[in-house]
Amino acid sequence: MATHLLDLSFDPAIPRRRLGELKDMAQEVVIASSTLEGRIAVRTAAALGDRLRFLNSYHSNLIEGHKTSILDIEAALQQDFSGDEQKRYAQELCAAHVRAERVLMAEVLETPPVNICAEDFVSRIHRTIYEQLPSHHLFVHDQGGFTRHAVLPGQMRDGQVSLDGGLTPHGPSADRLPATFAEFSRAYDPVNFHGDERLIAIAASHHRLVWLHPFRDGNGRVTRLFSGLYLAHAGINRSNLWSLSRGFSRDKQWYMTNLRSADSPDEDRKGFDQDYFADFCLYFLEVCLDQIRFMDKILGLNRIDARIEGYIRDRDKTRGATDPLDQRSAKLLKALFLQGEVPRGEARSIMGMDHQTDRHARRIVSQLVREGLVCSSSHRAPLTIGFPTQVLRYYFPDIFDPSVLGEATEE
Structure with missing residues (x-):
């Protein structure tokens, strides 16, 4: 019965299976990222990191099917838009992402939120992206264009979500969403984790937030931006020298497959399947490590x-x-x-x-x-x-x- 996905528990917050392997890889990611940042002068890293925000935006929106270019994003930031409606839509989305990331990253680095996983902060990510967009953007968008359903920036969805045309519900029901999100916030609060387990928690929370699908639209973009902010909050990639979204977009289908596999319930249908859960966390860490190594090589x-x-x-x-x-x-x-x-x-x-x-x-x-x-x-x-x-x-x-x-x- 499809409704078994509505009330799955977040306990355990990180996988119990293959935990040793996850910890080893998490340590490798932390060391590699720190080494990369240590090789680049602080001012150089800051200037390059800001340019790479365009890359984050480009790849995150590419995953959602909206392709543009760095030059077009720059033009949009200067209020110079394409005459083609779809190209302009992509420009506006990407420019909003760049602006939102700049604002939110500065906040995380200068005045970190008490709990980066709290509903008020995650909702602020959603609201900050959408408040950068013109009013006609504030409606749910699908393949046919804008619908009549308002996005409601920063507000939790009030209806059920499905990723297969309504056959199977995805995430908690709207009436259960506030309580389930509160459980997510408690489970992934950074104070609950130390050392290498904090990075594993970031990987796990990425899947959990996608599964929650808390907003009417924009959930994928919000989650990828959230993960980048959570990494910086944990002291990883604070200069933005490597792009998680780039890693995911290199094989969008594999990214989606790993996310959906981790939705699977365990045999008792009380929690998420631990094997798939561990697989997703390993995949997330592998993407991090791949992107760090890529940047380390080209920054020689x-x-x-x-x-x-x-x-x-x-x-x-x-x-x-x-x-x-x-x-x-x-x-x-x-x-x-x-x-x-x-x-x-x-x-x-x-x-x-x-x-x-x-x-x-x-x-x-x-x-x-x-x-x-x-x-x-x-x-x-x-x-x-x-x-x-x-x-x-x-x-x-x-x-x-x-x-x-x-x-x-x-x-």
Whole structure:
């Protein structure tokens, strides 16, 4: 009978089966992520992490069937939209995701919520995404477009959910949802877990929140954003140097299969099947580890050096003799990537220029700042690395390939 899925217990909160294997992998993820963050200067990590928020948005919405590009997301953030209705819809969704993640991540890092799994915080994720969208977006969307059912940002759903056209109910009934969500909040409160078990709890809570399906629409996006915030709350990937959503979207069907398998009840139909539950948590940790290793490989400093030089060469070929960029600027860009920031007065010596060329060195720095390759809050402030759109396909071609980035053109 289908209704057996409505009242499954969250006890145990993390799998009892294969727990040793899960703990080993959780430790591996924590160490690998910490090592990756430790290799990148803090300022560089912050700048790159913010660019990778576009990647989180791109892949999370791609999972939901809405494809756009990084360039189109950037355009949407500047209120520049496609004339095509479906393309504009994807642009608006992705831009809202980027804005919401920036706001919520800053909050988690600066003033962490008492319980990140509490209904008020999870509802705020949903509300923050939707309040970034125009009013006509605030209706449930399906393959035929917008329906007449209001999304009700931040409010729990008031009807039953089905993922197979109404044949099988999914998650708790609407009348049971508040009590079941309260159980979820208690079960996955971070204070209940320590050490490697906290990461296992994040993996488990990802499935449980998808199963709860607490809102009328947007549940997948909310859950993936929630998991990224929960990771940061636990001290993992705080700089956003790797993307969980990218890992899930690489094989969307396998992601969905693992989620749905973990919905299965145990033999007594009182809780979730422990074998499938453990399988999902292992899958989640494998995705984390795969994405960390991927980023660790492409952020190799020897490769970045060559890519910076490659951008400067190609930039001047594209623009011809107009406004060329001094080749010595590559030394400054490499130093900024490695060190995070340098005092403005040291730029000349880093580029290997003597005192007689001081004015020329200042002109080079000014040009780099104008093009967004270097950032500085004032004429006297330290210099930091910048990642404008035109360099992404050069610096990080394995992440920002043409299908993700879109058609990049030189300004």
